[in-house]
Amino acid sequence: MKRFSVLCTLIICLSSSTVWAHFQMLYTPESALPTGKIIELRHVFTHPFADEHTMDMGLQHDSDKLMPVEEFYVVNKGNKKDLATTLQEIEWQGQHNRGKGFKSTYKAQRMGDHVLVLQPAPYFEASEDMYIQQITKTIVNVAGAPTDWDTELGLKAEIVPLVKPYSIWAGSTFTGIVKSNGRPVPYAEIEVEYLNRAVDLEHNATGSSFVEAPQDSFVTLGMKADVNGIFTFGIPRAGWWGFAALGVGSDTSYKGKELSQDAVIWVQAKEMR
Amino acid sequence: MKTLFIATLALVGIAVSVPVWAHTPLLSCFDEGDGSVTCEGGFSDGSSASGVEFRLEQDGKILLKTKLNAYAEVNFTKPELPYEAIFYGGKGHEVRINGGDIF
Numbered sequence: 001m002k003r004f005s006v007l008c009t010l011i012i013c014l015s016s017s018t019v020w021a022h023f024q025m026l027y028t029p030e031s032a033l034p035t036g037k038i039i040e041l042r043h044v045f046t047h048p049f050a051d052e053h054t055m056d057m058g059l060q061h062d063s064d065k066l067m068p069v070e071e072f073y074v075v076n077k078g079n080k081k082d083l084a085t086t087l088q089e090i091e092w093q094g095q096h097n098r099g100k101g102f103k104s105t106y107k108a109q110r111m112g113d114h115v116l117v118l119q120p121a122p123y124f125e126a127s128e129d130m131y132i133q134q135i136t137k138t139i140v141n142v143a144g145a146p147t148d149w150d151t152e153l154g155l156k157a158e159i160v161p162l163v164k165p166y167s168i169w170a171g172s173t174f175t176g177i178v179k180s181n182g183r184p185v186p187y188a189e190i191e192v193e194y195l196n197r198a199v200d201l202e203h204n205a206t207g208s209s210f211v212e213a214p215q216d217s218f219v220t221l222g223m224k225a226d227v228n229g230i231f232t233f234g235i236p237r238a239g240w241w242g243f244a245a246l247g248v249g250s251d252t253s254y255k256g257k258e259l260s261q262d263a264v265i266w267v268q269a270k271e272m273r
Numbered sequence: 274m275k276t277l278f279i280a281t282l283a284l285v286g287i288a289v290s291v292p293v294w295a296h297t298p299l300l301s302c303f304d305e306g307d308g309s310v311t312c313e314g315g316f317s318d319g320s321s322a323s324g325v326e327f328r329l330e331q332d333g334k335i336l337l338k339t340k341l342n343a344y345a346e347v348n349f350t351k352p353e354l355p356y357e358a359i360f361y362g363g364k365g366h367e368v369r370i371n372g373g374d375i376f
Contacts (some may be wrong), residue, residue: 035301035302035303035374035376036301036303037376109303110301110303110313111299111301111313111315112313112315142301143299143300143301143313143315144297144299144315144317145299145301145313145315145316145317145319146317146318146319147315147319
């Protein structure tokens with residue numbers, strides 16, 4: 001009986017860690033551009049450290065048809081531009097399966113910060129009988145002039161950076177504040193993952209891993225915001241790091257099922273050399 | 274009295290120089306594709322470069338001398354011969370971009 005209880009606990013732990021390790025990617029190779037250029041973007045719902053399963057974005061419980069992205073836009077110098085029409089469907093080849101996502105290009109031409117925001121349709125996670133929607137921000141800077149990186153967009157779920165997310169040295173820190181509709185979320189639960197894979201833009205695929213986790217708890221790192229919704233994370237290695245504040249959004253149900261509306265932000269650290 | 278005067282001068286010097294040295298001047302230009310080029314100026318602390326001097330030079334000859342507009346931008350007809358775009362934020366605080374590097 002005791003063995004049964006232990007087994008049950010293990011199963012619950014394993015299944016829950018799988019659920020919470022989902023990360024919406026809004027990937028581009030370089031976030032700090034010396035000059036303006038057309039950049040490649042990839043929108044993939046995956047597990048960036050372990051790459052154990054790539055999800056079909058927009059998967060629904062009551063239909064075989066995938067729901068389209070709800071919003072995709074950019075803000076530069078306070079001007080919002082819709083980019084939804086730039087999305088093209090792709091199949092992303094992960095290490096273990098293929099999943100449906102999107103690719104797009106964006107002309108990051110003007111000087112300053114380009115705050116890219118992706119609001120995918122809720123994704124049905126069958127193992128938990130619930131939906132996940134990760135409202136995701138990636139910020140690209142042109143020529144070093146800061147303009148919009150710390151702008152609060154008033155999203156239902158949002159991480160507002162308190163450190164420029166494109167100029168972080170490896171070994172330094174990233175600080176952000178978790179908000180929902182402009183209000184800080186005290187003690188928000190935050191998960192952190194390292195993009196532990198080379199990204200092959202030409203073939204829409206992930207490559208081999210950079211590092212190995214010494215134990216499962218290192219795959220998805222866990223932390224909490226303080227009473228004011230603020231958190232700080234020490235970044236140990238160069239590359240892309242994703243932060244997901246879980247269930248902080250104001251929408252809590254979708255199609256009659258529980259919805260975890262999460263806030264995601266991606267930051268890129270550089271080696272000091 | 275002389276010491277006080279020198280100390281005052283030093284303090285004034287520091288007070289004046291801090292705003293200048295505390296940020297880096299920035300310039301970014303792009304080809305509009307219609308025969309014109311737009312250049313944007315800025316500073317690394319986010320402060321506006323509106324009103325800052327901007328020049329186009331060709332072998333040391335000034336083709337255009339103006340100030341960045343309210344949006345810290347300037348648009349000009351692309352010169353046919355090689356040129357440099359220059360953001361002049363004060364002595365020692367200028368940024369030059371070779372016209373051949375503007376796309």
